[in-house]
Every structure is written in structure tokens, then in C-alpha cells.
Amino acid sequence: MLRSDVPVLSRAAGRPALPSGPMDFTEAWLRNRRLSEHTRDAYRRDVAGWLAWCGGRELDPLRASFLDVNAYARELEATLGPRTGRPLTPATVARKLSALSSWYEFLVKLRAIDGNPVSGADRPRLDRDHSATVGLTPEEVDALLAAAEAETGPAAARNRAAIALLADLGLRVGELVSLDLNDLGAERGHRSVRFVGKGGRPRRRALTPGTAYAVDAYLAARAAAEGVDVERLTGPLLATATGARLDRHSVFRLVRRLAQVAGIPAAAKLSPHSLRHAFATTARAEGVPLEDVQDAMGHADPRTTRRYDRDRHNLDRDPAYVIWAARARRRG
Known part of the structure; x- marks a missing residue:
């Protein structure tokens, strides 16, 4: 039995159809998943882009093959980003195809189509050891926080709280702006904040004393x-x-703006995600176990967390030194 919010399939001529249009199925697909509103909007745009591409070629999206998806992917790879003026990155193209694949899987489950055309497509190869995000050193994060502390004006206190949450918790910008006042709480002596992370997963994090002070102020x-x-x-x-x-x-x-005030050289290329990378790098450099950093950042795959750790190839952290030191202690 189908849920009431899922469009009814027509089986005229022995094949399911989308009588109300593919976007109705998109909304049903999105309602069926636990996603943040930002992620919903991104997925909605990704599917709409594919449907527009199909419409421009008079291609029925229900009859598309992996060859059509390949052609779409190659066109995406040649598309210039509106903000950067450069071709879309492999990660962006891969994300768009991933959203499209999930959309098609939903249609397969509803038996609107026999198979997912994206599953056989040639997706971009991603270097899991690389990230295009410009990172920050711990000293640069300190300078950014100092610049926020020095600000005056009606928005200064809010801006200090925002930067503290990004720096101390490593939140995604979407997680940050989605926070509500009733998400704040206390658990076993810890000030805390609850939110919905990527993939619709409920998350909770502890507020550091400095962040709690900034939020309270x-x-x-x-x-x-x-x-x-x-x-x-x-x-x-x-x-x-x-x-x-x-x-x-x-x-x-x-x-x-604060990075420019702080004199950080790469100010024009920074983003809130730069603070997330800095969080991971600093946590690992200070000896926090990888699995704890992974949990804090809400990563399903530890390889993602490692990519955020900008200092992971530093020879100071080579485990050979730990093995040698342990051997030296045993020998007395």
C-alpha cells in the first residue's frame, strides 16, 4: 500500500507513468527522506537541472539510459560555475549524479521504472585525499576569533557567537544557520546543542565554555x-x-570580512567550511582519536574525516616515532 503523500502510479499500456509530472515525485522522494532543508533544496535543484536537460532534448526521463546520463555528466563537467567562472569540480558533478541516482532508486521502488540509469553511468573519479577548501592554521583561527571579539555594533555579539560555533564545533554552515533557540540544552553537566546533520541524522554536540559564553552574551x-x-x-x-x-x-x-580584518592572506578564498577543516586538523594534531573526530563531524566514512585533516602527512606524526619511543622505554 502506497503512502498518501506519494503520487499514484498509472499503469496504462503496461508501463507506469508520471501523470502529475516528475517534480511531484521529487517532492514525494524528498518527504520520504530525513534531510535538512538546505539539502532538500540542493537535491531539488539537482533533479530539476536533469529534468530541464531532458526537456531540452525531448527525452522522457523515465526512458533515459546510462548513455543519456553520461552525456549529461560530460556536459556538467564543461559547465562554468556562476560564482567561480571555472568548470564544475568533479565533486560537484558527482554530488549531482548521486542525488539523481537516489531519485531514480525511489522510482524503481515505486515500480515506475525497471532500473536506475545512473547506476551504469560513468561518474567522475574523486580523489578522497584532496579537498579544494582553503584551510586555516590554529593561529589564523585565533586571529579570526580575535577580530570577532574586537567588533562593535548591534550585530557584533551575534557574529562572535556564530564564529565561535564554527571554530569550536566545526559545524557545517547549513547546520549553523538551521539552529533554533530550543535546540540549546544541558546534558549531564554539559551545555549542549542538538540539530539535524547531513543525511538527516540527529546530532548533539557539547558547547565549550568559550562558545557557551559567546552564545549567552x-x-x-x-x-x-x-x-x-x-x-x-x-x-x-x-x-x-x-x-x-x-x-x-x-x-x-x-x-x-573578519579574515580580511585579521590579515589572513587567503581571506578572499575562505569559507565557513575552512573553519570545519581547521577543527579536524587541530583536533587530530592535539591527539584526539580519529573515531572521536569522525563522530564529532558527523562523517559516515573515516576517509572523509582524514581528508579534512590537513596535517595528516606531517612526518612529526609518523607512528614510527611512537614505536621507537616505546622500544626505548622497554630497554630502559
Whole structure:
């Protein structure tokens, strides 16, 4: 029995059809998955891009083959990004095809099609040991936090809280801006925050004393501006002057502006994700086990966490030194 929010399939002429249009199935597919709103929007754009490509060639998406998907992928690889002016990266193309594959798998489960055409397509090869994100050294993160601390003005306290959450927790920008006030809490003596991570997985993280202080100072200032007690504040954790949710583009601009103030050379190329990379690198350099960093970052695959660790090839961390030191201790 199909769920009521899934469009009904027509089996006229012995083959299922999409009487209401493919985008209706897209919405049913998205409702069927635990995803953040940002991820839903990205997947929706990915599928819409494929459907537009099919429409321009009068190709029925239900009859597309892996050859059609290959042609689409090669065209994507030659497409210039609107912001960078450079061809889309293999990771971007792979992500678009991954979303498309999931969409088709949903149609297979509903028996709208016999097979997934993306499964046989030639997807871009990804270097799991490489990331295009510009990283930050611990000293540069300190300088960024200092620049935020030195700011004045009505948005200064909010900006300090945002940068502290990015630096100390290594949150994704989508996770940061999706936080609501009721996501804050306390568990076994820890100040904490709960949110939905990538893949729709519920997550919880501890707030460091410094981050908790920055968040409390911001909420106190916000409550005073609204003329209410902190406990009566509602809505998004990070809000604009009008009470709207702070968006990811504002956070991008904030990181780059503060980096420029801090004198960081790569300021124009930084992003909130740079702080996420710095979190992983510093945690590993300070001896935090890989599995703990992986859990903190919400990675399903430890290889992803290793890619974030910019210092992983540093010979100072070669385990040969640990083995040698242990042997030396045994010999007394």
C-alpha cells in the first residue's frame, strides 16, 4: 500500500507513468527522506537541472539510459560555475549524479521504472585525499576569533557567537544557520546543542565554555534589545535585526570580512567550511582519536574525516616515532 503523500502510479499500456509530472515525485522522494532543508533544496535543484536537460532534448526521463546520463555528466563537467567562472569540480558533478541516482532508486521502488540509469553511468573519479577548501592554521583561527571579539555594533555579539560555533564545533554552515533557540540544552553537566546533520541524522554536540559564553552574551543582548527575558526569546538561534534567520550567504561574507580584518592572506578564498577543516586538523594534531573526530563531524566514512585533516602527512606524526619511543622505554 502506497503512502498518501506519494503520487499514484498509472499503469496504462503496461508501463507506469508520471501523470502529475516528475517534480511531484521529487517532492514525494524528498518527504520520504530525513534531510535538512538546505539539502532538500540542493537535491531539488539537482533533479530539476536533469529534468530541464531532458526537456531540452525531448527525452522522457523515465526512458533515459546510462548513455543519456553520461552525456549529461560530460556536459556538467564543461559547465562554468556562476560564482567561480571555472568548470564544475568533479565533486560537484558527482554530488549531482548521486542525488539523481537516489531519485531514480525511489522510482524503481515505486515500480515506475525497471532500473536506475545512473547506476551504469560513468561518474567522475574523486580523489578522497584532496579537498579544494582553503584551510586555516590554529593561529589564523585565533586571529579570526580575535577580530570577532574586537567588533562593535548591534550585530557584533551575534557574529562572535556564530564564529565561535564554527571554530569550536566545526559545524557545517547549513547546520549553523538551521539552529533554533530550543535546540540549546544541558546534558549531564554539559551545555549542549542538538540539530539535524547531513543525511538527516540527529546530532548533539557539547558547547565549550568559550562558545557557551559567546552564545549567552549574544542572547542577553538580543533579549535586552527586544525588551524581554532571555527565556522568552523564540525562533532561530542566529537572527537578523528583523528576527529572520541568518542565512548561509551572510555567514560566508562574515568569515571573509573578519579574515580580511585579521590579515589572513587567503581571506578572499575562505569559507565557513575552512573553519570545519581547521577543527579536524587541530583536533587530530592535539591527539584526539580519529573515531572521536569522525563522530564529532558527523562523517559516515573515516576517509572523509582524514581528508579534512590537513596535517595528516606531517612526518612529526609518523607512528614510527611512537614505536621507537616505546622500544626505548622497554630497554630502559
